[in-house]
Amino acid sequence: MIQGTxxxxxxxxxxxxxxxVIYECKARGKFRQDxxxxxxxxxxxxxLALEENSGDKYRIAVIEEILDRxxxxxxxxxxxxxxxxxxxxVTYPEIHLDLLDRFLIMIEKENIKPYIVLNKIxxxxxxxxxxxxESYTYVGYEVLCLSAKxxxxxxxxxEKLKGQTTVFAGPSGVGKSTLLNTIEKGLSLETGGMSQKIKRGKHTTRHVELIPLSIGGFVLDTPGFTSLQLEGIDKDELKHYFREFIRFEGLCRFKGCSHTHEPGCMVKQALDTREILKPRYDSYITYYNQLQDIRRW
Ligand SMILES: Nc1nc2c(ncn2[C@@H]2O[C@H](COP(=O)(O)OP(=O)(O)O)[C@@H](O)[C@H]2O)c(=O)[nH]1
Ligand SMILES: [Mg+2]
Ligand SMILES: [Zn+2]
Known part of the structure; x- marks a missing residue:
């Protein structure tokens, strides 16, 4: 068997x-059952399904096993x-801090190293x-300001992309494809927001794809989101995905403090002394309440 990605x-x-080598594969039926x-x-x-097919651009094979993720x-x-x-x-579309925080939560949950990029400087x-x-650097994120164009x-x-598999996330129009085209010359991904949607006929359905970089590693250009649901997150684990809360863990009066209403909460105290930023704390409370609602249904 051959191992690939x-x-x-x-x-x-x-x-x-x-x-x-690129292999065109079907998955074994059992994956669907499982x-x-x-x-x-x-x-x-x-x-390999067709040994003699090696002259073609794609070789035909079957996926036998998916290795642990x-x-x-x-x-x-x-x-x-x-x-x-x-x-x-930093210009248009405008920065959407709610969406930024949601992205960061999903990334933290999956133990993925996050970067924030602000384009169009x-x-x-x-x-x-x-x-x-300043705020997000203070919280503990690396923020890079750049111009793709x-x-x-x-x-x-x-430097940061070298040898790594990197997902590019962010709303449509922020310049993801432009940036990837700049990083990997000759890539020529479609850019341009609205006009691109009109051009896009039925033959050009957007699909997700890992793009190999000549400096090593892969990038994933995503179609762009304007909203993002927090999925598969329990309200009690949410606090672990706000990295500025972590150092207070275990210091609150009550064990398992949710940092929402409990007396003697160190996170809330840090909010009062402005060590924790109010917009971020407000995000936390908003999502906490949303997640709670989902569970009650
Ligand atoms: N001024 C400026 N415009 C940019 C920059 N990067 C991308 N754009 C423009 O923003 C629009 C959307 O870019 P695109 O790469 O398609 O965004 P995507 O939807 O995130 O992939 C296009 O018109 C680009 O020319 C930049 O660094 N500066
Ligand atoms: Mg794009
Ligand atoms: Zn607390």
């Missing part, structure tokens, strides 16, 4: 890369991610986004 899936076929659906990023074992995301459905770049633009004024950079601070980002 699923780099894309189209219409029931999986494309598996192994030693720089309710396991192979996803992009899965490390798999395959067997290090982690996985639901939307986009992808496994074994090393790091995620949550990308926003060629077009924006520093004073308009300085506060966000004018190629500012691209090398810094490239």
């Amino acid at each position: 699923i780099i894309k899936g189209i219409a029931g076929f999986y494309y598996v890369e192994a030693n720089q 309710n396991i659906i192979p996803v992009i990023g899965d490390n798999v074992l395959i067997t 290090k982690n996985s995301l639901i939307r986009p459905a992808v496994a074994n991610i090393d790091q995620a770049i949550v990308m926003f633009s 060629d077009d924006g004024k520093e004073e308009d986004y300085r506060n966000i950079v 004018k190629e500012v601070n691209i090398e810094i980002l490239k």
Whole structure:
């Protein structure tokens, strides 16, 4: 058997890369029975179905086994991610802090290394986004400000992508595809927001794909989200995904303090002394209540 990685899936076929060869694969029927659906990023074992087909662009094979996943995301459905770049633009579309916090929660949950990228600095004024950079740096995130179009601070980002599998997440129009085209010359992903939607006919259904980088590693360009549900998260675990809360864990008066209403809560005390930022705490309370509601139904 050959070990490879699923780099894309189209219409029931999986494309598996192994030693720089792409295999077109069907999955064994048993995966469906076991309710396991192979996803992009899965490390798999395959067997060749048509030995003599080697002259074709794609070789035909069958996925026999899916190896254990290090982690996985639901939307986009992808496994074994090393790091995620949550990308926003400092001009248009506007930064959506609620969406940023939701992305960060999902990333923390899956133990993926997060980066925040703010694009289009060629077009924006520093004073308009300085506060966000400072806040999220303070919380403990690496924030990179760059311009995909004018190629500012691209090398810094490239260093971080080397040899890693990286998901690019963020709303449509923030410049994800432009950035990937800048990072990997010759990639020519479609860019341009609205006009692109009009051009897109039935033949160009967007699919998710891992793109190999010449510097080593893979990137995943996602179609972009305008909303993101917090899925598969219990309200009691939510506090673990706010990294600025972690150092207070176990210090509150009550064991298992939810940091919402309990007396003697150190997180709430830190909020009063502004060690914890109010917008982030408010995000926490909002999501906490939403998750609680979901459970009650
Ligand atoms: N001013 C400026 N515009 C950019 C930059 N990066 C991308 N854009 C523009 O933003 C629009 C959306 O870019 P695109 O890459 O398609 O965004 P995506 O939907 O996130 O993939 C396009 O019109 C790009 O030309 C940048 O660094 N500066
Ligand atoms: Mg795009
Ligand atoms: Zn507490």
